[in-house]
Amino acid sequence: MREKLSAKFWLLIVAILTAMVLAACSGGDEDGGDETTEGNAEGITAWAWDVNFNIAALELALEHYDNEDFDMEIIENAQDDIVQRLNTGLSSGTMNGMPNIVLIEDQRAQSFLQSYPDAFYPIGDYFNTEDFADYKLAPTSYDGEQYGLPFDTGVTGFFYRTDYLEEAGYTHDDLVDITWNEYVEIAKDVKDKTGQAMLSLDPNDLGILRVMMQSTGTWYTTEDGTIQLEGNEPLQMALENYKELMDNDVVKLNSDWSQYLAAFNSGDVASVPAGNWIAPSIEAEESQAGLWRVAPTPRLDMEGAVNASNQGGSSFYVLNIDGKEEAAEFLGETFGSDVEFYQDLVQEIGAIGTFIPASEGDAYQFENEFFNNQQVVYDFSQWMEEIPQVDYGMNTYGIEDILSAEIQQYLDGKSLEDVLSDAQAQAENQFK
Amino acid sequence: MKKLKRVFTYLFLSVAAIVSIFPFLWMLVSMTNKSVDVTAGRLIPGTHFIENLKNLLDQTQIGIALWNSFVIAIITTVLTLLIGSLAGYGFEIFRSKGKDIVFNILVLSMMIPFAAIMIPLYRLFGRISADAPLIGLDTLAAAFLPTIITAFFIFFFRQNTKMFARELVEAGRIDGLSEWGIFFRIYMPTMKTTYAAAAIIAFMNSWNNYLWPLVVLQSPNKQTIPLLISNLGAGYTPDYGVIMTAIVIATLPTALVFFLMQRHFVAGMMGSVKG
Numbered sequence: 190m191r192e193k194l195s196a197k198f199w200l201l202i203v204a205i206l207t208a209m210v211l212a213a214c215s216g217g218d219e220d221g222g223d224e225t226t227e228g229n230a231e232g233i234t235a236w237a238w239d240v241n242f243n244i245a246a247l248e249l250a251l252e253h254y255d256n257e258d259f260d261m262e263i264i265e266n267a268q269d270d271i272v273q274r275l276n277t278g279l280s281s282g283t284m285n286g287m288p289n290i291v292l293i294e295d296q297r298a299q300s301f302l303q304s305y306p307d308a309f310y311p312i313g314d315y316f317n318t319e320d321f322a323d324y325k326l327a328p329t330s331y332d333g334e335q336y337g338l339p340f341d342t343g344v345t346g347f348f349y350r351t352d353y354l355e356e357a358g359y360t361h362d363d364l365v366d367i368t369w370n371e372y373v374e375i376a377k378d379v380k381d382k383t384g385q386a387m388l389s390l391d392p393n394d395l396g397i398l399r400v401m402m403q404s405t406g407t408w409y410t411t412e413d414g415t416i417q418l419e420g421n422e423p424l425q426m427a428l429e430n431y432k433e434l435m436d437n438d439v440v441k442l443n444s445d446w447s448q449y450l451a452a453f454n455s456g457d458v459a460s461v462p463a464g465n466w467i468a469p470s471i472e473a474e475e476s477q478a479g480l481w482r483v484a485p486t487p488r489l490d491m492e493g494a495v496n497a498s499n500q501g502g503s504s505f506y507v508l509n510i511d512g513k514e515e516a517a518e519f520l521g522e523t524f525g526s527d528v529e530f531y532q533d534l535v536q537e538i539g540a541i542g543t544f545i546p547a548s549e550g551d552a553y554q555f556e557n558e559f560f561n562n563q564q565v566v567y568d569f570s571q572w573m574e575e576i577p578q579v580d581y582g583m584n585t586y587g588i589e590d591i592l593s594a595e596i597q598q599y600l601d602g603k604s605l606e607d608v609l610s611d612a613q614a615q616a617e618n619q620f621k
Numbered sequence: 622m623k624k625l626k627r628v629f630t631y632l633f634l635s636v637a638a639i640v641s642i643f644p645f646l647w648m649l650v651s652m653t654n655k656s657v658d659v660t661a662g663r664l665i666p667g668t669h670f671i672e673n674l675k676n677l678l679d680q681t682q683i684g685i686a687l688w689n690s691f692v693i694a695i696i697t698t699v700l701t702l703l704i705g706s707l708a709g710y711g712f713e714i715f716r717s718k719g720k721d722i723v724f725n726i727l728v729l730s731m732m733i734p735f736a737a738i739m740i741p742l743y744r745l746f747g748r749i750s751a752d753a754p755l756i757g758l759d760t761l762a763a764a765f766l767p768t769i770i771t772a773f774f775i776f777f778f779r780q781n782t783k784m785f786a787r788e789l790v791e792a793g794r795i796d797g798l799s800e801w802g803i804f805f806r807i808y809m810p811t812m813k814t815t816y817a818a819a820a821i822i823a824f825m826n827s828w829n830n831y832l833w834p835l836v837v838l839q840s841p842n843k844q845t846i847p848l849l850i851s852n853l854g855a856g857y858t859p860d861y862g863v864i865m866t867a868i869v870i871a872t873l874p875t876a877l878v879f880f881l882m883q884r885h886f887v888a889g890m891m892g893s894v895k896g
Contacts, residue, residue, distance in 0.1 A: 266852065267854070270855070285757075286759050447659070451661050454660060454661065469857070470858045474657055
């Protein structure tokens, strides 16, 4: 009896297994034609991250695109996942399964363009590069060719709580066009008078240093890729400001994104100096409506610095596979030239592009009640045009890993010169 | 004195229990709260569960992802157990000159991290895609094929087979059973606990596998649960309530498998220690 039962049991397992293998394979069959992108113009695919932002923007572009023969599948992938997939696919030399259009963050783009120059298709002929903010062009081009179609701007602003700042004795005019030194002084005042921290920082994320540095048009590397940490005056000054902030207890430390969001949503910090994309997260806390405004980003206290900088932002790239012309045409006709599309983009999705002609449209003049009826989008689009151009090079994130370890020693009392020369030596060893 | 010792023992155990249970509790509570409340660290159950669930169903194809994960995990588990146990049984029961050398090489291969073989493996699947679309890139088969034969399970079964009485094999042979018959009718039923332990480990590994499915599965209808959760957390303004709901759904099957086989699992693990 027992033996019979177990024989039946195994028969059942084998049957289930067979059924599942068949199911798995038939699933594959369905898409078998799709994945060999060689030679099928209809199956254009695009990879991007964030359903509410980039994916929504692509869908909107598809609606605006006046071409009935064009069909595109938009696939959502986390940004890190896109990086992983592209790296695996491109380094194995297998273009199978790669998308036609892919979104890449500007500060990462050069590492792809320089490592796999043949994998991308130059799209400079499909739109007019002069229509776009200057600072977007260097990171999206390589070797004289334009590879990326500039998408959203990471133009930064100094978001602040009007109630806390008023309590500390500051009006909006006092906060416009200030330097980071002044920002530190204001932070101390706010702490004294209201007891609130001025901003929230993650010690492992040096985004704020990049924001400070770019206001002078400088970066960790020069245009020809030479690492310049030692003797980099803007970086030195940025680090001094950073240490001032940390030493004076005006920073609420966070260790991940959710804590960062919580810091301002729960009213624990008086300001958020960050890219404009943080606005929806600030607006998520409806009870704080009317309590926020945005001033221009502080600048470093040196010649040539402007009150405008950038954090994040990404652009679209076309891979050098079949369907590239269709993909490039689609991008050129929508993201590359359609003013109307950009109005809807701002209104429906809240995404601010880097297409300059768009800023004169109606949607950009919108007065945002959450921010005290400020024309936030228009202000951002004006600051965007002033962002100094910087070549982000290949190793921004690699250099930053080295720097963030050194910065801890700087905060513990190591001299600034030693910190930078040590970081320089390490970076040169690693990225030779 | 004895009482005091007891108090401390229980105190320690309670603290340890709270520390290990807290993340699960937080996950369950957060599932019922709004994103803003989750980030603020609210620990009281809220009323947003239905809303979170609705958003999750609207925004993602979680049904398809669950199905894909199930198909991959079950096929992987069954094949892994079958192949791993056959190999482990063979290594232990049959005599052969070079078997220990072969076995040592096999065990050494456990030291190679997956990231090192990922790109060659991807090339391999890319190459065969044109000729064998059923197991090429972007098929579920490609997601489980490289994971079904692992040195770990061969090792695991060999160690456990040391407990298996050889006399049973002899008895089977005398009674005229074929070698396959001995394996399926004597070995398998006797080693039930080992199979249960291995099944849990194989199922969990496959269910949580992230890197390989990530690179090899590209179309949205092939997505597995870990990939879906990774997407949810990747927005500029992630909705933590929805993420927590998805994580709870993703945790349930492994929890279920574990509780169903818990008794065998502990026995099986003890077996491998003794071996």
